[in-house]
Amino acid sequence: MSRMAATRDGYGQALLELAENDKVVVLEADLGKSTKSLHFRKAHPERTISCGIGEQNMLLVAAGMASSGYIPFASTFAIFTERAFEQMRNGVARPNLAVHVCGSHGGTHTGTDGSSAQSIEDLAIYRTLPNVTVLHPCDDVSTRLLTKQLAKSNSPSYMRTARNKTPVLYDDTDPSTIQIGKGIELRDGADVAIIACGVLVSEALKAADALSEQGIQATIIDMHTIKPLDTQLVDRVAARCGAIVTAEDHSVIGGLGGAVAEHLSASSCTPLERVGVNDRFGESGQADEMLELMELSAPHIVKAAQRAITRK
Amino acid sequence: MVSITASISEIEELARRCRIEIVKMVHRAQAGHPGGSLSEIDLMAALYSTSLRVRPDDPDWEDRDRFVLSKGHASPGMYALLAEKGFISHDDLHSYRVLGGICQGHVDMKWCPGVDFSAGSLGMGLSFGMGCALAARLEGSERRAFVMLGDGEIQEGSVWEAAMAATHHELGNLKVILDRNRIQNDDFCLEQMRMFDIPAKWKAFGWNVMEIDGHDMPEIVNGIKFLDESNDAPSILIAHTVKGKGVSYMEDNPSFHGAAPNDEQFEIAMNELGAVG
Structure with missing residues (x-):
């Protein structure tokens, strides 16, 4: 039986590892415990920006920071990123500011919260935006590696992670085979x-x-x-x-x-x-x-x- | 502090020249937003002449103060000022709303030097400015973020997300000017959405608040001094303005929020603004 893990844990781990770059900042909208940015917050509170339950503001604060040379990772539930779609469109994608949005708890796999929390359209809507890379990794290892690659990108991204555990596929895989844009x-x-x-x-x-x-x-x-x-x-x-x-x-x-x-x-x-x-x-x-x-x-x-x- | 000082009369003269360019741009394009450009321009002319630390020959200077024109449709005012200050040329003003031109319909940071945010969709600039202010503080830089909001714009809910977050983060380096011209796209603000006591709202969110006459230059300069010196919390200068200020038939006239003058009206405006030639 292979190891089981949730992709959101790979995201949280990657943020921690990225922290050695002091330009990396994390933005939260009250769901850091869920998206797993909380580990970064614990280690680097000075570089973690609480935006309260305000996703529209969060995306544009991130845009402002990106325009000033920072590398912002902003996360909330996938479904709530959608509320800020126009901010993503006009304030992030259009000026091509490298803001990295992570929507956790994507898909129906999210489970018992029901349909209000199950984003089934996030990949579609972000895919329509010029300049935006769209990712949906399958295990914590690839999520960790892909998140770390995003920090080197000069354009914005949306990554969906999942709440629940799934089998880990890449524990023994050469990390160099996991690259953005390569199936x-x-x-x-x-x-x-x-x-x-x-x-x-x-x-x-x-x-x-x-x-x-x-x-x-x-x-x-x-x-x-x-x-x-x-x-x-x-x-x-x-x-x-x-x-x-x-x-x-x-x-x-x-x-x-x-x-x-x-x-x-x-x-x-x-x-x-x-x-x-x-x-x-x-x-x-x-x-x-x-x-x-x-x-x-x-x-x-x-x-x-x-x-x-x-x-x- | 890099201090660029100008006399009251010099700033007034700068604003007058900008007004002429605003009307010319909108007349040439036969489209655009003259009303809000004419209401904001005294404020922006004063800010750029007294307090804002920017370098026209190095518009991307990392430690510049940021200026975010959140009401990005009022771009003729921005472009006129950028030309007067030497960020762009007066010839560039002819590119307003023209295919391939750096003076895009709404201000755009990817197109025009001296523009710090691609605005045009209302309610976004304050959040962006907050990000700039946070970045400045994280870096230990003394630079500030100035944001120009329209009054109709503050009907957007996310403005208040930002207003709340800015005080939570104690961003004393975030400075807002509100162009309170009382008119929005369709009609007077009073008809579209009564906003009641706007200063009280900002005070309740924890902001430093000052109200001025947005066309009285000594009051404006004093107001900018208030923004400069208020660093314990975010601050807002609520400037009472007249939409279309300086052109008689545009003043306080909702029709000229987003409409161009015809040739006859253009001549009247040029005369009233004292344009020569």
Whole structure:
């Protein structure tokens, strides 16, 4: 049994490690305990800015600090970052200020708080903004490494992390293979490619096991960077497998599935099946119950793979 | 402190020249926002002439005071002043609202030297200025962040998030000027949203507050001195102004919030402002 951890813990750990750069500052909107920026606050209170429960202000305070040479990491729940979308659009992305927004508790996997706390559209909306990098890592190791890379970036970003624990995939992986903008091939198979992000990467791996028992060999991609999309990798697996499935704990509209569909529509006729939240809101439930209810779990990915293969 | 001092009459003359450029820009473009540019310009001319530590030949100087025109649509006032102060040329003013021009419709830090924030969407500048003030303090720099707010703008809720946060963080280096011209896009503020006792609101949020006549230059200079000297908490200078000030038919006229004068009106304005040639 592999180690279990939540991606938000990787974020918190990365902030701590980034603290040696005295230009790194952390902004909170009352949810540092949840997003895990609290560790940074404890160690570096002078560089942690409490913005109260005021996300719109937080994003622009971060923008002002970025314009003055600081490297701000601002976090709250994914859903509450959305309240500040126009601040992100006009005050951060448009002037291309390197503010790094982390939305934790993204997706229906967040669970029992119910639909008000389950962002299923964050990846889609931030992906529409020029200059903004959009990330959704699948484990604490990759979250930690990608967060640290963001600190070196000159443009803004949005990263979704998750509340609940999922299997850790990269404990024994060469860290240099985890790079912003580069999808990771976790398994190599010739029949179908499953491109997943976040909490559904481990579901995709389970699906690959089930497919393998049926004699279907699946390629599995962890597409932690939604934007810029690793289109070379998409093209490569499209050519190799001839059928693609995307899987994300996010609306089927506009997220990873949307990004892959947009690319494929211009590059090949590869059949694509999108596993995601089917244009509906969630409800209260345990994380695993939500994946079932929303038809996101491994068996649903298996079915999508079978559909994609029959469309070849 | 780098002190740039100017006499009252010199600042008044600077503001008059800026007013001429404001009306010219909006007339050339046949679009833009003359009313709020004319109401703010005495305040900005005084700030740039007395207190603001900036270097026109080095607009990105790290330790400059920041000036955030939060009411970013009132950009003709900003551009006129930047040209008068030598950040940009008078020729650049012809690029206002023209494709590829540095004088974008709303002030934009990516396009125009001397502009510290890309504004235009109301309610954002105070938060941004707060970030600049926090950064200055963290660095141990003496630079300040000045923010020009419009009165209609403070109907945006996030302004009050910033107002609350700025006192929580005891940002004495954050200085606001409120252009209280009493008119917003559609109509008089009183018709759109009664704001009742604005000074009391800022006081209740813990700000130092002073009210002045925003067109009386000695009062303005005194008000800026108040901002300079109030460093224990964020401070706001509430300047009572007249929208469209200096052009008779624009004064206190909601129609000229965002409308350009026609040729006949333009000539009247030039005469009233004493433009030569």
